[in-house]
Amino acid sequence: MSVLARRSKTPWSAAKKRDFWAGILFALPWILGVLAFQAYPMVASLFYSFSIYDIPKAPVFIGLKNFIDMFHDRLFVQSLWNSTYLVIVGIPIQLAYSLVCALLLNIKIKGQALWRTIYVLPVLMPEVVLAILWNWILNPNLGIVNNMLKVIGIRGPLWLASPTWSKPSIVLMQTWAVGIMIILYLAALQGVPEEYYEAAEIDGATPLQKFFLITIPMISPVTLFQLITSISWALQYFTTAYILGTASGSLGAPQGSTLFYGLYLYQVAFVYLRMGYASALAWMLFIISAAASWIVLKVSNRWTYYNVV
Amino acid sequence: MSTSTRSASRVVQAGDIYQKPLSVRLRLTGNRTLSYVAVIAVGIFFLFPWIWLLSTSLKPPEQIVQIPPKLIPNPMMWINYYYGVTSINFPRYLMNTLFLCAVTIVGRVFSCTLVGYSLANIKWAGKGVLFAVVLATMMLPGQVTLIPIFIMFSKLGWVNTFLPLTVPAFFGDAFFIFMFRQFFMGIPSELTDAARLDGANHLGIFLRIVIPLSRPVMATMLAFTFINTFNNFQGPLIYLKDRNLWTLSLGMQGYLQRYGGGSGTALGAMMAGAAMYTLPMIVVFFLAQKWFIQGIVTTGFK
Numbered sequence: 228m229s230v231l232a233r234r235s236k237t238p239w240s241a242a243k244k245r246d247f248w249a250g251i252l253f254a255l256p257w258i259l260g261v262l263a264f265q266a267y268p269m270v271a272s273l274f275y276s277f278s279i280y281d282i283p284k285a286p287v288f289i290g291l292k293n294f295i296d297m298f299h300d301r302l303f304v305q306s307l308w309n310s311t312y313l314v315i316v317g318i319p320i321q322l323a324y325s326l327v328c329a330l331l332l333n334i335k336i337k338g339q340a341l342w343r344t345i346y347v348l349p350v351l352m353p354e355v356v357l358a359i360l361w362n363w364i365l366n367p368n369l370g371i372v373n374n375m376l377k378v379i380g381i382r383g384p385l386w387l388a389s390p391t392w393s394k395p396s397i398v399l400m401q402t403w404a405v406g407i408m409i410i411l412y413l414a415a416l417q418g419v420p421e422e423y424y425e426a427a428e429i430d431g432a433t434p435l436q437k438f439f440l441i442t443i444p445m446i447s448p449v450t451l452f453q454l455i456t457s458i459s460w461a462l463q464y465f466t467t468a469y470i471l472g473t474a475s476g477s478l479g480a481p482q483g484s485t486l487f488y489g490l491y492l493y494q495v496a497f498v499y500l501r502m503g504y505a506s507a508l509a510w511m512l513f514i515i516s517a518a519a520s521w522i523v524l525k526v527s528n529r530w531t532y533y534n535v536v
Numbered sequence: 537m538s539t540s541t542r543s544a545s546r547v548v549q550a551g552d553i554y555q556k557p558l559s560v561r562l563r564l565t566g567n568r569t570l571s572y573v574a575v576i577a578v579g580i581f582f583l584f585p586w587i588w589l590l591s592t593s594l595k596p597p598e599q600i601v602q603i604p605p606k607l608i609p610n611p612m613m614w615i616n617y618y619y620g621v622t623s624i625n626f627p628r629y630l631m632n633t634l635f636l637c638a639v640t641i642v643g644r645v646f647s648c649t650l651v652g653y654s655l656a657n658i659k660w661a662g663k664g665v666l667f668a669v670v671l672a673t674m675m676l677p678g679q680v681t682l683i684p685i686f687i688m689f690s691k692l693g694w695v696n697t698f699l700p701l702t703v704p705a706f707f708g709d710a711f712f713i714f715m716f717r718q719f720f721m722g723i724p725s726e727l728t729d730a731a732r733l734d735g736a737n738h739l740g741i742f743l744r745i746v747i748p749l750s751r752p753v754m755a756t757m758l759a760f761t762f763i764n765t766f767n768n769f770q771g772p773l774i775y776l777k778d779r780n781l782w783t784l785s786l787g788m789q790g791y792l793q794r795y796g797g798g799s800g801t802a803l804g805a806m807m808a809g810a811a812m813y814t815l816p817m818i819v820v821f822f823l824a825q826k827w828f829i830q831g832i833v834t835t836g837f838k
Contacts, residue, residue, distance in 0.1 A: 243659075246658050246659050246660050246738075247660040247661060249654075249658050249660070249737075249738045250654050250658040250659075250660030250662070250663060251654075251660070251662075252654075253650045253651065253653050253654030253658060253738065253742075254650070254651050254654035254655065254663075254666055255650075256646070256647040256650060256651060256706060256707050256708050257647065257651040257666070257670070257707065257708035257713060258666070259707055260647070260704065260707025260708045261669055261673065263688075263707065264681065264685060264704055264707060265669075265673050265676070265681060267684065267688075268680070268681035268683075268684035268685050268688070269676070269680065269681060269684075271684035271687075271688075272680050272681060272683060272684045275683065275684065282687065327578075328578060331571070331574055331575045331578060332575075334571045334575065336568075336571060336572060336575060342575055342579055344825075345579050345582050345583055346578070346579065346582050348582070348586070348818070348821075349582060349585070351763065351814070351817040351818055351821050352814055352817070353766065353767045353784075353785060353788075353813055353814060353817060354767060354769055354785070355769060355784075355785045355788045355789050355792075355810075355813070356589075356788065356810040356813055356814050358792075359788065359792050359806060359807075359810050360585055360588070360589050360807075360810065361585070362792075363588075363592065363803070363807070364585060364588060368603070369600075369601055369603065369605070371588055371605055374603065374604045374605055377604070378604070403581070403582070403585065407832055410829060410832045410833065411832065411833065414833040459677065462677075463677055463678070463679060465770060466769045466770060469769075469770075469773075470769070470789050470792065473789065473792070473793045474792050474793060489679065492679055493770075496682075496683055496686075497686075497774060502683050502687065505683055506680075506683050506684075509677070509679040509680045509682070509683065510680060512677055512679055512680075513676065513677055513679075513680055516677060
């Protein structure tokens with residue numbers, strides 16, 4: 228046995244060496260990519276975040292000042308609140324709504340494939356078009372929504388032009404394009420074994436009981452996944468807010484009510500060119516994002532059910 | 537596999553209806569009608585904005601700003617699409633956008649397949665660490681690296697060129713590397729082992745066995761990369777200042793900024809442009825629908 232092992236060791240180590248170099252060579256694009264586009268930028272960003280760096284001037288180290296300044300920065304607090312709104316109001320609505328849609332799409336009815344496509348299609352609308360279209364739909368005077376409300380005797384709000392309604396308008400727009408969540412929930416629903424429902428039916432469970440005692444726990448891992456990915460997405464949210472901002476004349480209009488964190492970060496970096504403070508904001512975003520995910524993961528132990536069978 | 541069990545249980549359920557008392561039967565059929573109503577009602581919410589986009593894009597200027605609005609344009613102003621093409625400089629922006637899509641796709645096919653192969657099919661020390669790095673970079677928000685990368689590219693003099701938007705693709709993308717790695721792991725090792733015994737080296741196995749087998753995952757990546765690059769806004773916004781280099785996303789946004797609240801004529805042209813901009817996305821989706829849905833389900837892509 229030992230002789231065999233020793234004999235086979237010499238030829239294998241040559242092959243091992245060859246494999247090692249082949250492994251490095253094949254992975255070389257990514258190794259270089261990580262160094263250039265991940266590792267170096269991370270180190271640089273960390274350094275910038277402790278500096279005043281108003282390009283094109285060189286960075287000057289100032290310690291933790293950027294991070295302390297944040298808490299006296301009215302716009303930081305406002306933008307953080309605006310983004311938090313998307314997390315605590317937007318995400319629950321989108322999760323619930325996409326689950327309802329997935330349940331509807333899971334019913335065996337005629338034209339199911341067509342309905343599935345219709346529900347998911349908004350995902351494919353480019354974000355610029357999404358902003359243009361909803362800006363038009365929600366136009367206070369000419370928009371279709373307010374004109375329809377008028378027919379039933381309701382005077383519609385100013386939507387994106389009102390500080391109270393601008394964030395709900397954005398949540399509404401995002402909820403329309405919630406297709407990826409629907410696809411994931413639909414896949415999760417299809418993964419719940421039919422026998423569970425049949426067993427529950429024999430025990431005389433009502434549809435509501437089946438939904439809350441079988442469906443919800445069985446799809447909870449997907450809910451957790453969606454919650455975590457959408458929190459990080461919501462905190463970074465930028466594009467349509469930027470486009471709607473420029474359409475109405477200034478970023479974050481009206482009255483800073485749509486100045487989301489990602490938008491403020493962009494403004495500090497690429498409009499005011501304060502790269503040091505912007506880097507500090509970026510790291511703060513990372514910390515908040517990671518903390519939120521950690522809390523969700525911790526709490527999720529209580530409501531997430533993993534099928535161990 | 538699951539289809540057979542599902543259809544079997546459906547047969548049982550269908551039979552059940554006729555054994556149950558009349559009241560239960562009625563409630564079941566009532567639920568059925570209710571389901572249709574609900575599916576259609578929600579469907580209208582999803583469908584209506586599309587219809588409204590097309591309707592506005594075909595309206596004469598005075599009907600666009602008419603109160604109350606009408607659904608069907610009369611006459612159909614197909615010329616809005618011509619205005620959309622000319623006033624938004626559509627062909628130029630479309631060419632730029634398609635160019636970026638093509639180069640990004642080439643770059644990612646090259647880099648992500650090679651790295652995926654290294655992580656799935658080659659045994660080498662450090663592979664585990666590298667894979668962990670791939671996963672870790674997927675967690676880091678793009679904002680953290682955005683600023684130093686911008687400064688790096690501006691020092692290289694690459695601002696106002698396509699280079700910042702294309703070159704990184706040749707160095708891999710964590711998400712797609714992960715996707716290829718997962719797929720390559722699933723290729724039966726008998727195939728690659730047999731080739732190795734026949735004396736094939738890694739490049740030979742990669743090119744002759746692994747790549748030809750990876751058509752599904754390749755299709756997923758093509759569809760995602762096309763859709764993402766075609767849609768990308770923040771990258772072009774930061775790097776492309778020169779109007780001749782603009783992509784469709786920047787062109788549409790620029791048009792909105794200039795004429796957003798403006799006249800019916802501008803709105804018609806803008807909606808026509810928006811509809812044309814969306815069309816390639818929908819075409820790609822229908823061509824690659826299967827791979828697209830599969831990709832989302834297996835990786836939870838966002």
